[in-house]
Amino acid sequence: MASTTIHVLLLLLMPPLLLGVINKTKAFFGGRVGPPLLQLYYDILKLMRKGIVLSDTTTWIFIAGPIITLAAVVAAGLLVPFGQIQAPITFTGDLILFAYLFGLARFLTTTAALDTGSSFEGMGAAREVTFACFSEPAVFFAFLVLAKVSGSLTLSDMLRASVDASVMGSAPLILIAIGLFVVLLAENCRIPVDDPNTHLELTMIHEVMVLDHSGPLLGVILYTASLKLFVLGAVLLHVLTPSYLSTDWLDWPLFVAGMLGLAVAVGIVESVMARLQMRHVPYLLVFALISCGFGFLLLIR
Amino acid sequence: MSGVETILFGIALLPLSGLIGCMFAARSTTGQRVASVVMAVGSTLGLCGMVAAFNDANPQSISLPWLLPWGRFAVAVDPISLLFLGPIFVVPTLGSFYGWGYWKPFEHPRSGRRLGLSCGFLAGAMAMVVIARDGVLLLIAWELMAISAYFAATAEEGNPDVRQAGWIYLIATHMGTLCLFAMFALWRHATGSFALEPAHAMPGGMAGAIFLLALTGFGFKAGLMPLHVWLPGAHANAPSHVSAVMSGVMLKMGIYGIVRLTGLLPAEASWWGGTLLCVGGVTGIAGIAFAIGQRDIKRLLAYSSIENVGIIAMGLGLALLGRSLGRADWIVLGLGGALLHVWNHSLFKPLLFFNAGAIIHATHTRDMDRLGGLAKRMPQAAFSFGVGALAISALPPLNGFVSEWLLYLGFFGALDPATGRPGAAVAVGAVVLATVGAMAVACFVKLLGTVFLGSPRSDAASGAHDPHASMLIPMGILMAGCAGLGLFPMAAVPVLEKAVRTWTVLDGPRGLSLAALAPFSSISVMGLLLLATVGALALSLRMFLRTRTIRKTNTWDCGYARPAARMQYTGSSFVQSIVHLFTFIILPKYSRPALRGLFPAQDQFKSTVLDLVLDRFAFPLFHVCGKYFSTLRVIQQGQTHLYLIYILTILFALIFWGSL
Numbered sequence: 001m002a003s004t005t006i007h008v009l010l011l012l013l014m015p016p017l018l019l020g021v022i023n024k025t026k027a028f029f030g031g032r033v034g035p036p037l038l039q040l041y042y043d044i045l046k047l048m049r050k051g052i053v054l055s056d057t058t059t060w061i062f063i064a065g066p067i068i069t070l071a072a073v074v075a076a077g078l079l080v081p082f083g084q085i086q087a088p089i090t091f092t093g094d095l096i097l098f099a100y101l102f103g104l105a106r107f108l109t110t111t112a113a114l115d116t117g118s119s120f121e122g123m124g125a126a127r128e129v130t131f132a133c134f135s136e137p138a139v140f141f142a143f144l145v146l147a148k149v150s151g152s153l154t155l156s157d158m159l160r161a162s163v164d165a166s167v168m169g170s171a172p173l174i175l176i177a178i179g180l181f182v183v184l185l186a187e188n189c190r191i192p193v194d195d196p197n198t199h200l201e202l203t204m205i206h207e208v209m210v211l212d213h214s215g216p217l218l219g220v221i222l223y224t225a226s227l228k229l230f231v232l233g234a235v236l237l238h239v240l241t242p243s244y245l246s247t248d249w250l251d252w253p254l255f256v257a258g259m260l261g262l263a264v265a266v267g268i269v270e271s272v273m274a275r276l277q278m279r280h281v282p283y284l285l286v287f288a289l290i291s292c293g294f295g296f297l298l299l300i301r
Numbered sequence: 302m303s304g305v306e307t308i309l310f311g312i313a314l315l316p317l318s319g320l321i322g323c324m325f326a327a328r329s330t331t332g333q334r335v336a337s338v339v340m341a342v343g344s345t346l347g348l349c350g351m352v353a354a355f356n357d358a359n360p361q362s363i364s365l366p367w368l369l370p371w372g373r374f375a376v377a378v379d380p381i382s383l384l385f386l387g388p389i390f391v392v393p394t395l396g397s398f399y400g401w402g403y404w405k406p407f408e409h410p411r412s413g414r415r416l417g418l419s420c421g422f423l424a425g426a427m428a429m430v431v432i433a434r435d436g437v438l439l440l441i442a443w444e445l446m447a448i449s450a451y452f453a454a455t456a457e458e459g460n461p462d463v464r465q466a467g468w469i470y471l472i473a474t475h476m477g478t479l480c481l482f483a484m485f486a487l488w489r490h491a492t493g494s495f496a497l498e499p500a501h502a503m504p505g506g507m508a509g510a511i512f513l514l515a516l517t518g519f520g521f522k523a524g525l526m527p528l529h530v531w532l533p534g535a536h537a538n539a540p541s542h543v544s545a546v547m548s549g550v551m552l553k554m555g556i557y558g559i560v561r562l563t564g565l566l567p568a569e570a571s572w573w574g575g576t577l578l579c580v581g582g583v584t585g586i587a588g589i590a591f592a593i594g595q596r597d598i599k600r601l602l603a604y605s606s607i608e609n610v611g612i613i614a615m616g617l618g619l620a621l622l623g624r625s626l627g628r629a630d631w632i633v634l635g636l637g638g639a640l641l642h643v644w645n646h647s648l649f650k651p652l653l654f655f656n657a658g659a660i661i662h663a664t665h666t667r668d669m670d671r672l673g674g675l676a677k678r679m680p681q682a683a684f685s686f687g688v689g690a691l692a693i694s695a696l697p698p699l700n701g702f703v704s705e706w707l708l709y710l711g712f713f714g715a716l717d718p719a720t721g722r723p724g725a726a727v728a729v730g731a732v733v734l735a736t737v738g739a740m741a742v743a744c745f746v747k748l749l750g751t752v753f754l755g756s757p758r759s760d761a762a763s764g765a766h767d768p769h770a771s772m773l774i775p776m777g778i779l780m781a782g783c784a785g786l787g788l789f790p791m792a793a794v795p796v797l798e799k800a801v802r803t804w805t806v807l808d809g810p811r812g813l814s815l816a817a818l819a820p821f822s823s824i825s826v827m828g829l830l831l832l833a834t835v836g837a838l839a840l841s842l843r844m845f846l847r848t849r850t851i852r853k854t855n856t857w858d859c860g861y862a863r864p865a866a867r868m869q870y871t872g873s874s875f876v877q878s879i880v881h882l883f884t885f886i887i888l889p890k891y892s893r894p895a896l897r898g899l900f901p902a903q904d905q906f907k908s909t910v911l912d913l914v915l916d917r918f919a920f921p922l923f924h925v926c927g928k929y930f931s932t933l934r935v936i937q938q939g940q941t942h943l944y945l946i947y948i949l950t951i952l953f954a955l956i957f958w959g960s961l
Contacts, residue, residue: 051850055857057756059676061687067842071834075827091823096709097697099735101831103742104696110746111687114870116856117674117755122870125750129743130878136739140732148716148725212857216845282882293732300725 004088006252011077014256015230016040016223018263022190025267040226047219055212057117065112066213066220069105073224076101077231081156081238083255090156095143098155099136102187105228106132113209124208127278131193131205134285135183141292142176146239148299149173159238168298175295177239182288184236184266186281188229191270193281233262303361304354305378305432307346308386312428314343315393319414319421327410330401336417337397340424344390347428351386354378355796362434372437372495376429380799381564384640385431385557388647392549393424395651395775396542402769403658404456404540412456416540422449423546430554436485436495443481443554447474447522450551454539466534469915473531477521477555484514484562499565499807508566512573515562516580523555524607525614526584527914533591536603537667541658544599545651548606553643556613560640563621564804571625571723578618582733584611589740590883593747593876594910597667598657601748602650605693608737609646612705613639615730619711622727624805629813630714631727636804637797637815638707644793645700645786649692652779656686659772660752663765669748670871674757678765683753685776690745692783695738698828700786703821708734710819743879751872758866788828791821873908886913 020037027034036042054062079094081087087094110125147153149172150161186193189206198204210221237258276284302310318339325332362377378386397420406413426449429442451474455467485495491507492500500508517528524532532552536544563573588608595601616639623631659682660675661667676683692699712731715724757763767773786793798815858864880889888911894904911917936947 048845051852052846053852053854055855056853057674057856059680059683059754061676061754063842064839067838068835071831071838074834075831089823089827091820093706093710093713093819094823096706097702097824097827100695100697100702100706100738103694103738104691107691107694107696107742107746111749111754114746114750115676115754117866117869118856118858118864119868119870120859122750122875125746126870126875126878129739129746132739133736133743133879133882136735137732140735144713144716144728144731147713148728151718153710153713215849216842220842282878296725296729300722 003085007082007085007088008078010082010252010256011074011227011230014259015226016044018229018233018259019226021260021263022267022270025264026271029268029271040222044219044223047222048216050215052215052217055116058115058212062112062115062212063217065108065115066217066224068108069112070220070224070227072101072105072108073227073231076105077227077234079155080231080234081159082234083251084160085251086156086160090154092153095147095153095155095158099139099143102228103132103136105224109209112213116212118211120208121211124205127205127281128209131186131281131285134282134289135186138179138183138285138289138292141289141296142180142239145172145176145292145295145299148296155235159235172295172299173239175298176292177236179288179290179292179295180232180236180239182284182291184229184232185269186285186288187232188225190266192273192276193284195275198275229266230259233259237262304350304352304357305361305363305376307350307353308378308428308432309350309363309376311343311345311347311350311390312425312432314339314346315425315428316418316421318343318397319418322417322421323414325414327414328407330406333401333406333413333417336421337394337401340394340397340421344394347386347390351378351383351390355380355383355799364434369437372435374438375434375496376432376438377434378432380796380803381557381560382431384643384796384800385553386428387644388550388553389424389427389431392647392651393420393546395778396420396546396655399542399545399655399658399772399775400540401771403542403662403772409456412458416453416456416543419449419452420543420546423453423551427550427554431557434497436488436497439497440478440481440485444478446551446554447471447478450474450543450547453543454535454547456540456543457538460538462534463538466531466538470531470535473521473528477518477528480514480518480521481558484511484518487511487514497561497565500567501807503567505570509570509573512563512566515559516577519555519558519562520580521555523552523559523610523614524584525555525580525610526587526607527918529584529588529607530912530915530919532607533595533600533603533912536606536654537597537599541599541654541661544603544657545654548603548654549647549651552606552610553647556610556617556639556643559614559617560636560804563617564806567807569625571622574618574620574622574625576618577614577621578727578730581611581614581616581618582730584608584614585733585737586611586740587886589737589744590879590887591910591912593740593744594880594883594887594889596670596873596910598660598669598748598752599654599667601669601744602653602657605741605744606646606650608741609642609650609693612708612734612737613642613646615639615734616642616704616708616711619708619715619727619730620804623711624808626720626723628715628720630818631711632805633798633801633813633815633818634707634711634714636801637819638704638711640797640800641707641786641790641793642701642704645692645704645783648700648779648782648786649689652685652689652776652783653693655772655776655779656682656689659768659776660765662768662772664759664761666759666761669751670873671759672752672757672762673755673866673869674753674762675765676753678757678763679753679767681767681773682776685773685780686753687749688780688783690749692787694741694745696742697824698784698787698831700783700790703787703790703824705734705738706824707815707819714818740879743876747872747875751875755869756866758869758871788832789825791816791825794821880910887911888913888916 019040113121113125146158194205318336322332322336364375426446433439521528592604619635692701695701695705715727892907
């Protein structure tokens, strides 16, 4: 019960901090002071106090989009183990529900974008659903590797399995970790796929889909985005560090430190790379797919 | 009265409903209503009989001799039949009530009664197909089904497109039937009778030939690639409630045939399952790729049916492989998932076709790039369409997810070290399924977004309104089914388990049960949790916004103050990049304007999407065949008395040849 409470609290409270860490890292590389670590919390609180501007074109779907997306990502977050402790909800085949909850989130985000009738948001939605056609198979190749390595079909066991540390034993995991890192960047619209800071609508994916959302709705969207980064990051973190020290009291702090380290890594990637041209993004995603696919091939060879 | 007799009685009422409808005047609404009520009574009887037959420990069969020299009138109801009977009794009846608003007799006096008649016969024939236990009876029902579907689909025969689609359908269905004739001939040769009883011993080559013929013959009806050529045109051009029955139920007769035959044959060769798995994967990916490229709402839905048939075929392939490799979990999950998907598809696809009909009824166009903004004008249709689109994209907490989840469990189960490398190859099916899933989301976001969201792209779309209650209620029932099976999937488990046990009767008893392999209750819990979270968030947002100012303005378009409907992203532009990925099968064709000079003249841009199989292979092939066969016209000059003499001559020749 205590671990469930900690899990839920971590899931609900920690995600915006990751964005703060990423931005601090980027500021460090740019020689700036950067916004405070807790900036996203302030932003969300400020947005929650504001009113809303709604387009005449929109329907209830425009409001349902952010809400259902948030619910889906929270539900997905309950299936992922944080650290060595089992997730609050775990059952055979929960990994598929996990992937499809993100599918539900994508469906609702893109329909809410199309609800405005703006062609910019149409472009963003089109890119989002197109890129998913590459990232989804990549994720499932990664799941196949994890399932094969752990011999289990629950995320909690798959992500906490201990692997043999030989080169051939860990190579598939390294390959899928690379693939999953690319998917993480793409799904969360980070550089090199998307630039969360730009305001040029023609070149964006996620930011352009939420152009018309304002006030509390935008707050929900920003929060959901950080939550998504947190949940997918937790999956990647487990692949990178298959087994921790198995000391109970150290487990949560280690997990938090790992997540912060991951945020620093994302920040470094964003600092040293430029955003790819939009037409080159599929190449990157195919690379992720191939990386995960080869990981699976290596494992079953 | 036993279950089987009740079902037979119910089935008899289905075609009768159309005959009764024919006794009224062509413009009479009463005729249509009486026919629907008779059909509903028949279906209710059938459903009651199904319950009785399901609870009956040893289900009875009826076998009567008849006047024909071959076969018998043998029918029986086992769990596999029950599973397929469910949609047959539900969907056509709902379609018949939907017709009250959609196909009003005084608007269609020429085709109304004929449509009722052919729909009744179609439903009755399909029901006979799934309970027939004799090859000859099955073929008779099969042919009756094919013909009545032809007459139902070509209700608007004045339209040349409808006639062409009808011809292609008729040719394709008879090519399939020919394969079935050959298949049953071999069956009789191998088993000694036309009776559909489990064949315990059969030479491997013979069983393989029967399997391949069944796969081709039934595959034509199911729409497996590349035998799908008839399907998009026929579904697009039929009245929408007929499309719903054809897609939701009739395609499944092809699936039923494959399930039934493979259940009767001893499955030793692993290439059967492998073939079906590959064909299913190709059908799934190509089907959804084609669907993404379409502009016609109903063609899109038809191609998406092909995709769903592909998913079902993948499940069957997994189950067949499980039988030949002795993996009980593959059988249970593969067949269980496939059969549950049969039910699911017969819930959400008719829902979407009914919706498409409502849209066409309100706007008189099937071209989605001329629609838009219908969610404001048809809010109830928009909601049910949204539910259908979520369900068909296999998203939780709706029913499509549950069946795909079972298939995923089966594919992931193939990773078991005991099965080695073949198992790992099978497991790649999960990746194929994931790709299909991601593409389905793209496809249905496109459809939902282009048709219902944004602002109307034509006057027709801006004048639309919600359909009549007689159309909305059938949609509501199907929607409730989607939600019910998605949230409480364990309701379907007893039927599925019994069906799996029937299918594997040749292999002896197996210990595994579906409920033990798949934790359905967790899916329920997660689904309810998701709904509760959404509800709580929506309520709190509502409370929250009560004190906030809500300002209404137009959509932000980068400072441009007057965005017009024509500036919106169309469905075609939405999917352009995916279409480009699949140019090797989708074949997009563009005719671009040639702009010259400083002041180019007015010109047009056109884009269409062709079907690789139909436009590149089938049409050229039949064209060439037509050219060569036209030389045979010398013996066919249109003089009937000469033809009679030909027949006599051939009969004599055959008799002499037989006595040699």
